[in-house]
Amino acid sequence: MSPLAALLAQRIRDSGPIPVEEFMAQALGHPQYGYYRTRDPLGAAGDFITAPEISQMFGELIGLWCAVVWQSLGEPRRILLAEAGPGRGTLMADALRAAAQLPAFRAAIEPHLLETSPALRACQARRLSDAAPVWHQDLDSLPADAPLLFIANEFFDALPIRQFVRRGGGWRERRVALNGEAFAFADGPAASPEAPPAAEGEIFEHSPAAAAFAARLGRRLAAQGGAALIIDYGHGETAVGETLQAVRRHAYAPVLEAPGEADLTAHVDFAALAAAAAPAQALPLATQGRFLRRLGIELRAERLARARPEQADSIQRACQRLIDAAEMGTLFKVLALTSPSLPLPPGFAPDDA
Numbered sequence: 001m002s003p004l005a006a007l008l009a010q011r012i013r014d015s016g017p018i019p020v021e022e023f024m025a026q027a028l029g030h031p032q033y034g035y036y037r038t039r040d041p042l043g044a045a046g047d048f049i050t051a052p053e054i055s056q057m058f059g060e061l062i063g064l065w066c067a068v069v070w071q072s073l074g075e076p077r078r079i080l081l082a083e084a085g086p087g088r089g090t091l092m093a094d095a096l097r098a099a100a101q102l103p104a105f106r107a108a109i110e111p112h113l114l115e116t117s118p119a120l121r122a123c124q125a126r127r128l129s130d131a132a133p134v135w136h137q138d139l140d141s142l143p144a145d146a147p148l149l150f151i152a153n154e155f156f157d158a159l160p161i162r163q164f165v166r167r168g169g170g171w172r173e174r175r176v177a178l179n180g181e182a183f184a185f186a187d188g189p190a191a192s193p194e195a196p197p198a199a200e201g202e203i204f205e206h207s208p209a210a211a212a213f214a215a216r217l218g219r220r221l222a223a224q225g226g227a228a229l230i231i232d233y234g235h236g237e238t239a240v241g242e243t244l245q246a247v248r249r250h251a252y253a254p255v256l257e258a259p260g261e262a263d264l265t266a267h268v269d270f271a272a273l274a275a276a277a278a279p280a281q282a283l284p285l286a287t288q289g290r291f292l293r294r295l296g297i298e299l300r301a302e303r304l305a306r307a308r309p310e311q312a313d314s315i316q317r318a319c320q321r322l323i324d325a326a327e328m329g330t331l332f333k334v335l336a337l338t339s340p341s342l343p344l345p346p347g348f349a350p351d352d353a
């Protein structure tokens with residue numbers, strides 16, 4: 001048993017089953033043994049790979065997207081470029097390099113990183129030493145005196161969820177109990193989530209942490225001006241279904257098996273984020289494939305391949321991996337939130353819904 005599993009098991013023996021939300025929060029964020037507190041989980045030697053790690057094109061196109069939004073804001077002299085859960089700092093490094101195509105934009109950018117993991121903060125510091133970013137534990141300490149460009153790739157899926165199970169015409173909150181030495185799901189007390197209709201035994205998931213974060217982000221965008229790009233896997237409409245999953249060494253693992261040793265994520269409910277972010281305006285959701293195609297990823301891949309012929313195959317493969325419907329293109333979605341009067345930014349169409 002891992003040290004965190006032993007701690008959680010003792011807690012359950014002492015005080016009874018704990019909500020799934022608490023199990024997930026501890027598994028990812030326990031100050032000593034939480035998954036993100038102890039390691040860099042990205043890349044071939046880790047547990048999973050993300051879009052910025054697949055290709056530099058991802059961060060570059062996001063950097064250029066930010067440049068267009070900066071122009072529509074009237075080219076302010078200062079702008080915050082904030083990223084939540086920046087991993088190894090790769091997306092930010094690629095975005096800043098692309099931003100340098102417009103020197104006045106690059107000069108206006110103040111980079112800010114929201115990161116709770118000491119291990120990943122160290123990676124980001126190495127990667128972004130020239131950019132002098134400012135780190136934050138949370139959104140609240142970001143400055144409020146300049147417009148905000150906010151990016152989050154695979155951040156919201158790591159925020160803890162509550163799970164509810166349909167029983168006898170009502171809902172019960174799901175908990176984690178002990179069955180001998182092993183963790184097991186158990187029905188908890190009656191609850192009344194705002195859930196769509198569901199059949200007996202179905203699961204409904206909701207992330208209060210994600211909704212609260214989106215609400216604070218939405219208020220900031222409305223007050224400071226700016227836009228946010230939230231990229232993640234998930235669904236466009238609030239729906240029933242169990243999506244909590246564990247990934248370890250690039251393979252699915254049992255969700256409750258090894259808290260602190262596997263990545264735990266849940267699909268993002270984009271409808272819930274968009275609703276929570278009012279008064280910011282939420283644009284119709286785009287798939288990652290459509291968004292990147294509209295930003296010209298295929299042209300960028302061709303140019304890169306011409307400049308580096310020895311890498312042409314791997315550049316094209318990376319491009320397909322990001323946009324192909326059978327890979328990340330459809331499962332991953334992009335939600336843009338903007339301050340109310342901002343014109344439609346690139347990558348989105350009013351009729352995508």
Ligand SMILES: C[S@@+](CC[C@H](N)C(=O)[O-])C[C@H]1O[C@@H](n2cnc3c(N)ncnc32)[C@H](O)[C@@H]1O
Pocket residue numbers: 028036042050051052053084085086087088091114115116117120137152153154155158159
């Ligand atoms: C799946 S990784 C994604 C990393 C990066 N965005 C990428 O695409 O490669 C999740 C990131 O969110 C961070 N994170 C997780 N929970 C967090 C929280 N509550 N507050 C801030 N950062 C968090 C992790 O440390 C990590 O940097």
